[in-house]
Amino acid sequence: MSLLNNLKGGGRHGVPSAESRDPIGYLVAGLNRLAQSDLLDRVGLRKQAEQAVFTTTSSGFKVVAAAGRRFKRAGTSGKPGARVPGASGDGLFDLTPTEEEQMLVDVVTDFATELLRPAAAAADDACSTPEEVLSSSLEIGLPILGVPESLGGIAETRSAVAGTLVAEALAHGDLGLAVSVLAPGAVATALALWGSDEQQQTYLPAFTEPSEKGVPAASLALAEPAVLFDVLAPRTTAVRRASGYVLNGTKALVARGSDAELFVVGAQLDGRPVLFLVESSTPGLAVEGDPAMGVRAAGLTTLTLTDVELAEGSVLGETDGSTYAECVRFSRLAWCALALGTAQAVLDYVTPYVKERQAFGEPIAHRQAVAFMVADIAIELQAMRLVTYKAASLVARGKDATREIALARKLCADKGMKIGLDGVQLLGGHGFVKEHPVERWYRDLRAIGIMEGAVLV
Amino acid sequence: MPINLDDPKRFRPLREQVHQVAMNMLRPISRKYDRAEHEYPKELDMLAAMADGLEQSGTSEGAGAAGVRRTDDGSTGNRNGSNLASVMTVAEMCWGDVGLLLSMPRQGLGNSAIASVADDEQQERFKGTWASMAITEPAFGSDSAQVSTTAVKDGDHYVLNGEKIFVTSGERSDAVVVWATLDKSLGRAAIKSFVVPKGTPGLKVERLEQKLGIRASDTAVITFTDCRVPAENLLGSPEVDTKQGFAGAMATFDNTRPIVASMAIGCARAALDLTRDLLEKAGVVVDYDRPAVTQSAAAAKLLQLESDWEGAYLLMLQAAWMADNQKPNSLEASMAKAKAGRVGSDVTLSCVELCSTVGYEEHELLEKWARDSKILDIFEGTQQIQQLIVARRVLGITSAELR
Numbered sequence: 001m002s003l004l005n006n007l008k009g010g011g012r013h014g015v016p017s018a019e020s021r022d023p024i025g026y027l028v029a030g031l032n033r034l035a036q037s038d039l040l041d042r043v044g045l046r047k048q049a050e051q052a053v054f055t056t057t058s059s060g061f062k063v064v065a066a067a068g069r070r071f072k073r074a075g076t077s078g079k080p081g082a083r084v085p086g087a088s089g090d091g092l093f094d095l096t097p098t099e100e101e102q103m104l105v106d107v108v109t110d111f112a113t114e115l116l117r118p119a120a121a122a123a124d125d126a127c128s129t130p131e132e133v134l135s136s137s138l139e140i141g142l143p144i145l146g147v148p149e150s151l152g153g154i155a156e157t158r159s160a161v162a163g164t165l166v167a168e169a170l171a172h173g174d175l176g177l178a179v180s181v182l183a184p185g186a187v188a189t190a191l192a193l194w195g196s197d198e199q200q201q202t203y204l205p206a207f208t209e210p211s212e213k214g215v216p217a218a219s220l221a222l223a224e225p226a227v228l229f230d231v232l233a234p235r236t237t238a239v240r241r242a243s244g245y246v247l248n249g250t251k252a253l254v255a256r257g258s259d260a261e262l263f264v265v266g267a268q269l270d271g272r273p274v275l276f277l278v279e280s281s282t283p284g285l286a287v288e289g290d291p292a293m294g295v296r297a298a299g300l301t302t303l304t305l306t307d308v309e310l311a312e313g314s315v316l317g318e319t320d321g322s323t324y325a326e327c328v329r330f331s332r333l334a335w336c337a338l339a340l341g342t343a344q345a346v347l348d349y350v351t352p353y354v355k356e357r358q359a360f361g362e363p364i365a366h367r368q369a370v371a372f373m374v375a376d377i378a379i380e381l382q383a384m385r386l387v388t389y390k391a392a393s394l395v396a397r398g399k400d401a402t403r404e405i406a407l408a409r410k411l412c413a414d415k416g417m418k419i420g421l422d423g424v425q426l427l428g429g430h431g432f433v434k435e436h437p438v439e440r441w442y443r444d445l446r447a448i449g450i451m452e453g454a455v456l457v
Numbered sequence: 458m459p460i461n462l463d464d465p466k467r468f469r470p471l472r473e474q475v476h477q478v479a480m481n482m483l484r485p486i487s488r489k490y491d492r493a494e495h496e497y498p499k500e501l502d503m504l505a506a507m508a509d510g511l512e513q514s515g516t517s518e519g520a521g522a523a524g525v526r527r528t529d530d531g532s533t534g535n536r537n538g539s540n541l542a543s544v545m546t547v548a549e550m551c552w553g554d555v556g557l558l559l560s561m562p563r564q565g566l567g568n569s570a571i572a573s574v575a576d577d578e579q580q581e582r583f584k585g586t587w588a589s590m591a592i593t594e595p596a597f598g599s600d601s602a603q604v605s606t607t608a609v610k611d612g613d614h615y616v617l618n619g620e621k622i623f624v625t626s627g628e629r630s631d632a633v634v635v636w637a638t639l640d641k642s643l644g645r646a647a648i649k650s651f652v653v654p655k656g657t658p659g660l661k662v663e664r665l666e667q668k669l670g671i672r673a674s675d676t677a678v679i680t681f682t683d684c685r686v687p688a689e690n691l692l693g694s695p696e697v698d699t700k701q702g703f704a705g706a707m708a709t710f711d712n713t714r715p716i717v718a719s720m721a722i723g724c725a726r727a728a729l730d731l732t733r734d735l736l737e738k739a740g741v742v743v744d745y746d747r748p749a750v751t752q753s754a755a756a757a758k759l760l761q762l763e764s765d766w767e768g769a770y771l772l773m774l775q776a777a778w779m780a781d782n783q784k785p786n787s788l789e790a791s792m793a794k795a796k797a798g799r800v801g802s803d804v805t806l807s808c809v810e811l812c813s814t815v816g817y818e819e820h821e822l823l824e825k826w827a828r829d830s831k832i833l834d835i836f837e838g839t840q841q842i843q844q845l846i847v848a849r850r851v852l853g854i855t856s857a858e859l860r
Contacts, residue, residue: 087459091466093778094535098459161460230751325746351852366858371848372841378851379792383768386775390462390767397461406745410764449748 068261068280075201084148086398087157108169116173123297129180137181146189152208160395163457164337171341175444176297183255186456187218194317216261221251222453231452238267247308255454257301272321284308294443334455336388339412339448346423380415413449420445465537479553487554490673505562538781544719551723556673566590567634589630591621602645608637617681627677652690659684670828714790715776721801721833728808769797788850795843798834805830
């Protein structure tokens with residue numbers, strides 16, 4: 001079997017399975033094998049390549065999940081948790097954020113401009129987020145944005161609009177770092193929205209009253225490695241036992257998986273998708289680097305669950321699939337908000353560039369072919385923004401936004417990617433090299449419409 | 458109050474009324490006047506009388522041209538006013554039929570111009586007049602600074618000479634608002650608009666165009682030969698102020714572009730609504746939660762069309778909301794028209810494709826909407842003109858730099 005696989009040309013390295021090798025193909029494959037061999041290096045025929053860091057390679061590195069803290073059980077099991085009410089409204093169409101929202105956006109914008117943007121390129125390269133970025137994000141209260149005041153957070157009403165504006169402002173700095181700093185808040189918000197009293201009392205204090213260990217890294221793990229992946233039909237399974245559940249499966253593109261102390265994991269239970277709270281110290285968890293095209297600063301990993309035994313109270317929300325579906329929608333909304341920030345970054349970057357760059361004796365901005373691309377970026381971005389804000393404002397008022405979130409996601413995926421593509425094109429060859437950030441935004445914007453989980457508003 | 462982009466609550470009953478009118482009055486005669494081009498849609502007289510009645514009773518927030526004037530009532534705080542009401546109701550009427558909406562008596566684009574730039578005395582004098590708009594000439598379209606129709610002062614009259622084309626409701630209207638130049642050498646600043654009542658000697662409707670769509674609406678060629686117009690029919694200031702330039706005349710467009718966007722929005726929604734229904738009967742239902750790539754190609758396409766439509770719809774509401782709140786909106790008005798214009802074409806043409814033979818046949822109205830929508834990406838500023846305006850604004854460059 002393995003010999004046959006070796007002789008076949010296809011099925012690996014991006015070659016379709018049906019490909020076969022002819023005699024010349026075998027010869028070339030043999031030469032390539034030799035070229036890759038250590039032998040050349042040992043005899044000093046080739047400069048030794050630098051050892052790749054853990055996060056930049058996905059092959060052959062596996063660790064157990066971070067040891068993590070012990071979360072002390074508290075609260076009453078079976079009792080519903082505290083909930084914030086939906087925002088009220090006067091039914092008037094209004095594009096003006098509240099004063100509190102505007103103040104929050106101003107603070108976050110400064111944070112994104114002064115910390116995230118300068119750190120972005122190196123973080124993308126290292127596939128991790130610098131410690132000072134993480135600690136500063138705690139100072140501005142990002143993890144507790146969606147947690148009710150009664151539980152020590154800052155939300156008086158459902159915070160979907162504030163969350164959207166914050167995610168947008170962060171992504172204007174950098175999308176990957178935004179995901180990193182928003183990841184703990186996604187789990188805290190999920191606990192606030194769906195947690196029982198026991199779950200809220202057990203986990204939320206770690207976010208609202210951080211000990212010397214700081215706020216725990218946490219991660220909402222919904223995606224899985226699958227072609228045509230449908231998040232509503234996870235392959236990860238949960239089986240009911242006499243007391244509790246056993247989980248098996250693999251989650252993909254899990255943000256900050258290697259340092260997360262608490263996961264929210266999606267799994268199929270009795271044919272319905274359900275959310276589970278999984279502490280990183282639970283036996284059976286393994287984490288592997290899972291670097292992707294973009295969003296690299298978020299330290300993406302694969303999380304493998306092998307016979308992971310969970311206690312009775314580990315289900316977050318309902319088991320009929322409704323909580324899970326809601327979680328998926330609110331997560332997608334957050335990804336739309338991230339797309340807005342990154343697309344705005346593209347527009348803000350190409351605008352001065354095309355006015356300065358000269359060709360044929362004048363700035364290229366004076367050419368319609370260039371100027372119209374910029375105009376279309378501005379038009380489509382504003383359309384993306386309005387559709388996303390509408391969905392967010394519906395969520396904030398406790399209304400069903402299934403349709404609006406789907407439309408926002410579709411628009412942000414399609415037009416966001418087009419904006420990323422045109423951003424690189426407008427800079428020409430300079431857009432293709434890492435001296436300019438547009439190539440990173442191009443890679444990051446491909447995540448919209450693909451990524452599930454990680455962030456939540 | 459927090460951000461809310463839902464349809465304004467206070468206009469929902471009005472929109473529902475207009476929807477009933479569109480469904481029960483316009484749709485039944487939609488195909489009839491598409492086939493009988495140039496025949497006067499007499500059914501609209503009753504509808505227009507009803508609209509006038511509503512306007513006088515104050516229950517309407519303006520279902521058309523009347524609603525584009527900026528009024529500052531000194532109130533602070535968020536306003537949902539006549540501009541939002543206009544775009545919502547016009548969209549609803551165009552869900553019924555774009556050509557018939559354009560043929561609504563006393564709701565012409567000339568009425569928009571009067572509402573936007575006329576002084577109070579003129580407003581009063583031209584009240585109840587059905588005014589069409591004559592800008593385009595055989596030698597120019599988008600480049601409206603090229604007006605070559607002349608207006609020469611002669612005593613207390615102006616004498617107009619020239620040829621105008623593409624005059625919507627040019628035959629049916631009571632008067633024509635004509636753009637003419639006082640002195641071509643002075644460029645844009647010398648272009649003024651004049652209200653010329655029908656029956657004025659020298660004004661002649663030469664012929665009517667046969668068109669791809671909006672065939673219920675008559676599009677006329679009108680000539681002016683030594684046509685004498687009272688000086689008090691000049692709209693705005695008679696002075697040629699080269700500093701102010703074109704701004705006055707162009708201000709009309711800031712108000713009419715969201716309206717034209719709303720026409721595209723209404724027409725496209727008609728196509729989307731019917732296509733969704735027909736596809737459901739054929740077994741295709743869009744699932745908003747499942748990824749588009751896991752659904753049928755038809756469902757994925759419908760999802761894309763609806764998302765584009767939603768973007769255009771909200772850009773339209775934004776432009777109107779800004780006008781209601783005294784915020785300058787020429788950038789947003791052009792964004793709305795650019796997006797709605799191209800989405801209107803994409804949606805209506807794609808719906809024909811999705812419904813295949815049924816979409817192409819005249820049994821349904823899908824093929825008609827695909828013809829009607831095209832003009833909405835052309836008149837009141839083409840797609841490319843909107844892109845020019847947006848690009849100049851976003852890039853901060855002049856019309857001399859980006860031509």
